[in-house]
Amino acid sequence: MAKGLPKRAEDFSGWYNELVTKADLAEHSDVRGSMVIKPYGYAIWENMKSILDAQFKATGHQNAYFPLFIPKSYLSKEAAHVEGFAKECAVVTHYRLKTGEDGKSVVVDPEAKLEEELIVRPTSETIIWNSFKNWIQSYRDLPLLINQWANVVRWEMRTRLFLRTAEFLWQEGHTAHATKEEAIAESEKMLEVYADFAEQYMAMPVVKGWKTESERFAGANETYCIEALMQDGKALQAGTSHFLGQNFAKAFDVKFSDANGKQEHVWATSWGVSTRLMGALILTHSDDFGLVLPPKLAPIHVAIVPIYKGEEQLAQISEVAHKIKAELQELGIIVKFDDDTKRKPGWKFAEYEMKGVPVRIAIGPKDLENGTVEVARRDNLSKTGYSQEGIAPKIKELLDEIQANLLERAMKFRTDNTTEVESFEEFKQVLENKGGFILAHWDGTAETEEKIKQETKATIRCIPYDSVEEEGTCIYTGKKSAKKVLFAKAY
Amino acid sequence: MAKGLPKRAEDFSGWYNELVTKADLAEHSDVRGSMVIKPYGYAIWENMKSILDAQFKATGHQNAYFPLFIPKSYLSKEAAHVEGFAKECAVVTHYRLKTGEDGKSVVVDPEAKLEEELIVRPTSETIIWNSFKNWIQSYRDLPLLINQWANVVRWEMRTRLFLRTAEFLWQEGHTAHATKEEAIAESEKMLEVYADFAEQYMAMPVVKGWKTESERFAGANETYCIEALMQDGKALQAGTSHFLGQNFAKAFDVKFSDANGKQEHVWATSWGVSTRLMGALILTHSDDFGLVLPPKLAPIHVAIVPIYKGEEQLAQISEVAHKIKAELQELGIIVKFDDDTKRKPGWKFAEYEMKGVPVRIAIGPKDLENGTVEVARRDNLSKTGYSQEGIAPKIKELLDEIQANLLERAMKFRTDNTTEVESFEEFKQVLENKGGFILAHWDGTAETEEKIKQETKATIRCIPYDSVEEEGTCIYTGKKSAKKVLFAKAY
Numbered sequence: 001m002a003k004g005l006p007k008r009a010e011d012f013s014g015w016y017n018e019l020v021t022k023a024d025l026a027e028h029s030d031v032r033g034s035m036v037i038k039p040y041g042y043a044i045w046e047n048m049k050s051i052l053d054a055q056f057k058a059t060g061h062q063n064a065y066f067p068l069f070i071p072k073s074y075l076s077k078e079a080a081h082v083e084g085f086a087k088e089c090a091v092v093t094h095y096r097l098k099t100g101e102d103g104k105s106v107v108v109d110p111e112a113k114l115e116e117e118l119i120v121r122p123t124s125e126t127i128i129w130n131s132f133k134n135w136i137q138s139y140r141d142l143p144l145l146i147n148q149w150a151n152v153v154r155w156e157m158r159t160r161l162f163l164r165t166a167e168f169l170w171q172e173g174h175t176a177h178a179t180k181e182e183a184i185a186e187s188e189k190m191l192e193v194y195a196d197f198a199e200q201y202m203a204m205p206v207v208k209g210w211k212t213e214s215e216r217f218a219g220a221n222e223t224y225c226i227e228a229l230m231q232d233g234k235a236l237q238a239g240t241s242h243f244l245g246q247n248f249a250k251a252f253d254v255k256f257s258d259a260n261g262k263q264e265h266v267w268a269t270s271w272g273v274s275t276r277l278m279g280a281l282i283l284t285h286s287d288d289f290g291l292v293l294p295p296k297l298a299p300i301h302v303a304i305v306p307i308y309k310g311e312e313q314l315a316q317i318s319e320v321a322h323k324i325k326a327e328l329q330e331l332g333i334i335v336k337f338d339d340d341t342k343r344k345p346g347w348k349f350a351e352y353e354m355k356g357v358p359v360r361i362a363i364g365p366k367d368l369e370n371g372t373v374e375v376a377r378r379d380n381l382s383k384t385g386y387s388q389e390g391i392a393p394k395i396k397e398l399l400d401e402i403q404a405n406l407l408e409r410a411m412k413f414r415t416d417n418t419t420e421v422e423s424f425e426e427f428k429q430v431l432e433n434k435g436g437f438i439l440a441h442w443d444g445t446a447e448t449e450e451k452i453k454q455e456t457k458a459t460i461r462c463i464p465y466d467s468v469e470e471e472g473t474c475i476y477t478g479k480k481s482a483k484k485v486l487f488a489k490a491y
Numbered sequence: 492m493a494k495g496l497p498k499r500a501e502d503f504s505g506w507y508n509e510l511v512t513k514a515d516l517a518e519h520s521d522v523r524g525s526m527v528i529k530p531y532g533y534a535i536w537e538n539m540k541s542i543l544d545a546q547f548k549a550t551g552h553q554n555a556y557f558p559l560f561i562p563k564s565y566l567s568k569e570a571a572h573v574e575g576f577a578k579e580c581a582v583v584t585h586y587r588l589k590t591g592e593d594g595k596s597v598v599v600d601p602e603a604k605l606e607e608e609l610i611v612r613p614t615s616e617t618i619i620w621n622s623f624k625n626w627i628q629s630y631r632d633l634p635l636l637i638n639q640w641a642n643v644v645r646w647e648m649r650t651r652l653f654l655r656t657a658e659f660l661w662q663e664g665h666t667a668h669a670t671k672e673e674a675i676a677e678s679e680k681m682l683e684v685y686a687d688f689a690e691q692y693m694a695m696p697v698v699k700g701w702k703t704e705s706e707r708f709a710g711a712n713e714t715y716c717i718e719a720l721m722q723d724g725k726a727l728q729a730g731t732s733h734f735l736g737q738n739f740a741k742a743f744d745v746k747f748s749d750a751n752g753k754q755e756h757v758w759a760t761s762w763g764v765s766t767r768l769m770g771a772l773i774l775t776h777s778d779d780f781g782l783v784l785p786p787k788l789a790p791i792h793v794a795i796v797p798i799y800k801g802e803e804q805l806a807q808i809s810e811v812a813h814k815i816k817a818e819l820q821e822l823g824i825i826v827k828f829d830d831d832t833k834r835k836p837g838w839k840f841a842e843y844e845m846k847g848v849p850v851r852i853a854i855g856p857k858d859l860e861n862g863t864v865e866v867a868r869r870d871n872l873s874k875t876g877y878s879q880e881g882i883a884p885k886i887k888e889l890l891d892e893i894q895a896n897l898l899e900r901a902m903k904f905r906t907d908n909t910t911e912v913e914s915f916e917e918f919k920q921v922l923e924n925k926g927g928f929i930l931a932h933w934d935g936t937a938e939t940e941e942k943i944k945q946e947t948k949a950t951i952r953c954i955p956y957d958s959v960e961e962e963g964t965c966i967y968t969g970k971k972s973a974k975k976v977l978f979a980k981a982y
Contacts, residue, residue, distance in 0.1 A: 027622075029557070029558045029621075030562065031609065031618070034558035035558070036557050036558065036622050038555055042554050042555050042556055043553070043554070062530035062533075063530065063533050063534070063537065064527070065527070065533055066520070066527050067522045067526070067527065067658060068611075068642055068644065069522045069525060069581070070522070071521065072588070072597060072599075073596075075588070076596060082597055086597050087588070087589075088586075089586070089587070090583045090585075091583060091585040091587075091588065092611065093582065093583075093584045095581055095582065096580070096582075096646065097563065097566070097577040097580060097582065098577070105564075106563060106566060106567050106577050108582055108608055118581070120559075120611070130520075130521060131518075134518075140833065150642075151559055151642065153559065155586040155587065167559050167560070342631065
């Protein structure tokens with residue numbers, strides 16, 4: 001019934017690709033590296049967006065919109081930033097096409113060449129700080145707390161739906177503050193918003209921590225991140241929040257006068273999550289039968305499937321189904337009653353399993369006699385008989401239980417797949433045989449970090465907030481280390 | 492107090508530009524033709540979006556997302572379409588920058604030239620129909636009702652904030668149907684959705700009609716439109732809906748098999764409204780003191796301003812203000828209590844007038860004594876004393892009244908500025924001295940339409956749905972005409 005989904009144990013990567021297609025989430029477009037987000041996938045993203053957007057607004061942020069195009073020269077203004085982003089970007093050089101000499105094709109009009117090339121935004125720090133320069137004069141204008149929902153483009157050679165695409169959708173927060181402390185507090189606060197969203201809505205536990213210097217955002221003084229563990233034992237960076245110091249304020253000359261009239265450069269943060277979260281969601285919960293969705297993000301909570309022979313029986317079952325549907329809807333539960341007569345129940349069961357609908361209710365002739373229904377949970381595939389009487393609040397409880405169970409299961413998986421090691425031998429062995437998160441001592445140098453990466457392909461995902469202070473020695477160099485850091489192979 | 496806004500009667504164009512800036516709606520960016528939509532402007536756009544999005548979903552549409560980039564060759568596939576759009580588009584030719592020879596600047600890497608140039612979407616028919624080809628096989632897959640919220644780029648030489656910008660935000664609906672009739676019905680239905688939104692939410696009356704052949708969308712068999720009349724007597728096209736026939740289905744070879752297995756090309760529509768609606772909203776209602784917003788789209792419904800001397804008085808007034816705010820919020824009214832001690836009441840009054848907040852409540856020491864407040868309406872600038880007791884439901888009624896009054900006022904303005912003429916002399920006279928909508932007979936030819944445009948700058952805005960059948964003669968050629976059409980100078 002799994003319509004040919006490869007098994008995770010046999011071909012994890014193939015399983016993911018097929019699942020994204022078969023659950024109707026997204027597909028590759030003919031434009032290299034760009035994806036089409038299909039309606040069902042987009043509906044999940046819309047749920048993510050609306051929850052996050054409400055959180056941003058609740059924490060005092062306002063949405064705005066800045067240009068798609070960035071003049072090439074802006075990128076050069078912040079030295080580290082251009083280094084990080086100029087290598088992989090779409091460049092607009094002309095503004096007109098014309099009919100070709102064959103009278104049919106269209107060609108670029110060489111006379112319509114731009115004086116300065118425009119870059120399709122890979123991220124918007126430069127264009128936004130160019131605006132902030134005019135928005136900020138006095139301490140009264142601060143803090144300035146802005147968010148933008150937008151598409152961005154980073155040219156990628158190897159792409160995977162949701163996980164790595166040339167164009168993707170995201171939000172990018174950009175804030176300006178009067179003091180360093182306030183900017184740091186903002187970066188930390190937004191990381192908490194992300195972590196809370198990941199755990200409470202995506203049911204995906206995350207490790208909060210600091211990136212090492214070499215893994216920081218180009219132009220940041222500090223990068224905070226949340227790291228999640230996928231089912232194949234690889235890590236996925238699910239969100240980042242950056243303390244940008246005064247780097248962009250200096251690059252774009254953004255100063256404010258404090259209460260005493262003294263001029264000072266402002267302090268900045270930026271933070272973002274993207275459609276990559278869709279990939280993380282899939283890789284965290286789904287199984288060999290398809291997508292598994294936490295109820296809080298599912299576009300449909302409950303699918304009702306009638307099992308019947310003949311129109312008369314369908315009519316009787318439909319009556320019960322509509323009654324249950326109405327009761328569920330009153331509790332805010334989104335229900336689809338699938339009475340399509342062109343499809344068989346078996347097909348529908350497989351379809352809703354593939355699409356990760358959290359609860360399926362089947363109603364057959366025996367249920368009519370007994371006043372019951374069959375309730376199937378998508379998370380653990382168990383089935384139970386329920387009385388039709390008073391079913392709605394029980395389904396509501398069940399949805400909460402499924403949400404909690406998914407988080408718990410993912411937590412357990414992460415605990416089982418997090419290993420503390422004390423030697424490089426052990427490190428390599430765990431990495432090869434078990435995978436997952438590995439906590440190990442590191443001497444704090446970029447050289448050692450790089451060597452470990454070269455030899456093992458594992459990177460330091462973060463220095464966890466909750467890493468315990470302890471005397472230890474670097475697994476690679478034997479030098480002193482004050483705490484363990486989190487290693488893994490990563491998406 | 493109008494902070495230097497030019498008067499509409501003296502400099503309408505300057506008034507608009509200043510208002511957009513001073514009401515903090517948007518600003519020009521350094522990127523030629525691209526605007527920055529500021530938080531207050533974006534909040535109004537978000538309100539428009541969420542209402543329209545709910546309407547699209549209520550009429551059975553689903554959101555999806557398609558690539559920003561369109562391969563150049565796609566544009567050529569539909570002959571009329573490329574003619575209409577290829578002339579004004581941003582062309583991506585390269586995908587990488589590198590450090591320049593001076594070691595500092597960044598330059599386009601000539602080795603990273605794309606084999607086929609990519610166009611930044613000016614509209615998405617081609618890229619979407621390229622996907623629809625894979626989504627549609629059978630009549631069971633129809634109708635396919637898709638909408639996309641996106642940014643698009645059309646290179647414009649003369650730009651004005653919201654009204655005409657190189658990059659703008661919009662939604663574009665794209666639907667596929669089994670029959671011609673169904674597709675036409677869809678185009679008409681979506682025009683009704685737009686017209687209803689314009690009148691019920693924007694309080695902006697619109698004329699519904701058909702575009703003439705020469706004003707149709709490039710690639711459409713029929714274009715339906717809503718036309719609104721601005722305060723300076725110029726028309727503004729506020730939304731269009733296109734019946735595309737089988738043009739794109741044929742260009743991209745999209746066929747379906749009907750119930751009998753017969754293969755046929757599908758029928759299509761597309762329809763869109765954009766951030767241009769922000770311009771229409773401003774030009775319809777605003778006055779010499781600033782923005783005037785219909786309550787249904789206002790980010791803030793009520794601003795409460797305390798008038799006080801000293802902290803003690805402020806504390807007493809604040810108590811009353813917080814109570815009123817809480818009562819209003821319970822009725823779903825969005826309230827800002829502005830107790831900023833750094834600004835004077837007069838400054839705040841002017842500010843909320845400039846920003847078009849529908850209702851302002853002022854509370855002073857005398858109000859404390861009398862249990863009253865002063866309520867000012869933004870639409871007609873009138874002030875009335877209200878009792879604090881039971882104020883909330885009265886303010887709710889007042890907001891409804893303001894919404895209705897704005898529509899009524901705009902309706903009256905349109906009636907007063909719509910003139911039926913019978914001769915070309917009269918046509919020219921009215922156009923020059925009065926402006927507005929002009930209803931006149933036309934012989935139905937593109938030549939006459941073009942000549943009138945050349946001589947007067949007036950264009951046929953639409954052939955109105957409600958134009959009465961009557962025998963008449965074309966004002967320009969004297970040839971026979973069956974009904975009057977709507978002329979105006981337009982944005």
